[in-house]
Amino acid sequence: MPVLRNLARRAKDHSGTTVNIPLRTATVESTDPVKQRDVSEIRELEIEILAGDILAATISKFAAIFARFDTVVGCAGFSAGRNMPMKFAKAALDANLKRYFPWQFGVDFDVIGRGSPQDPFDAQIDVRDLLRGQDKIDWVVISTGMFTSFLFEPIFEVVDLENNVVNALGSLDTEVSLTTPADA
Numbered sequence: 057m058p059v060l061r062n063l064a065r066r067a068k069d070h071s072g073t074t075v076n077i078p079l080r081t082a083t084v085e086s087t088d089p090v091k092q093r094d095v096s097e098i099r100e101l102e103i104e105i106l107a108g109d110i111l112a113a114t115i116s117k118f119a120a121i122f123a124r125f126d127t128v129v130g131c132a133g134f135s136a137g138r139n140m141p142m143k144f145a146k147a148a149l150d151a152n153l154k155r156y157f158p159w160q161f162g163v164d165f166d167v168i169g170r171g172s173p174q175d176p177f178d179a180q181i182d183v184r185d186l187l188r189g190q191d192k193i194d195w196v197v198i199s200t201g202m203f204t205s206f207l208f209e210p211i212f213e214v215v216d217l218e219n220n221v222v223n224a225l226g227s228l229d230t231e232v233s234l235t236t237p238a239d240a
Contacts (some may be wrong), residue, residue, distance in 0.1 A: 063103035076104040118147030130159035138179045145183045160197040204234045
């Protein structure tokens with residue numbers, strides 16, 4: 057939502073610029089109060105909702121959707137699964153976008169390197185390798201610092217409250233900066 061808010065605000069300064077977001081029909085029609093609040097805010101921001109399921113869509117389906125736009129900002133995040141960042145990156149290349157911002161917010165995955173305890177980080181390095189190996193589209197990585205809330209997500213195995221353990225990202229010498237999504 058912070059990315060959407062800022063993109064919508066900036067779009068108002070540029071005539072003809074629109075912001076769109078793919079959302080599952082189940083999300084748009086949900087009775088869950090949190091989802092209703094987010095969908096309502098998206099509409100108030102004049103962001104067009106594109107009905108679809110990012111988890112079910114193929115690379116070619118995404119490429120067809122992406123081809124309508126000059127720029128795509130990937131914000132699906134880790135909760136969409138380990139393969140989603142690569143799926144988006146391949147679709148961005150197939151769509152021949154002008155600019156692509158892959159979901160790379162957070163730590164600098166190149167600094168942490170491959171083989172860290174956080175398997176999703178290797179997927180992010182795979183995306184960078186794919187994008188570095190081409191000259192078809194411009195792409196940008198935004199390293200904002202790891203979102204503070206992620207430290208406590210079990211999937212990342214950084215802070216394991218249940219076992220009273222803290223694991224280093226990369227190695228004990230790897231420095232990590234933190235931020236909140238609102239500040240990103």
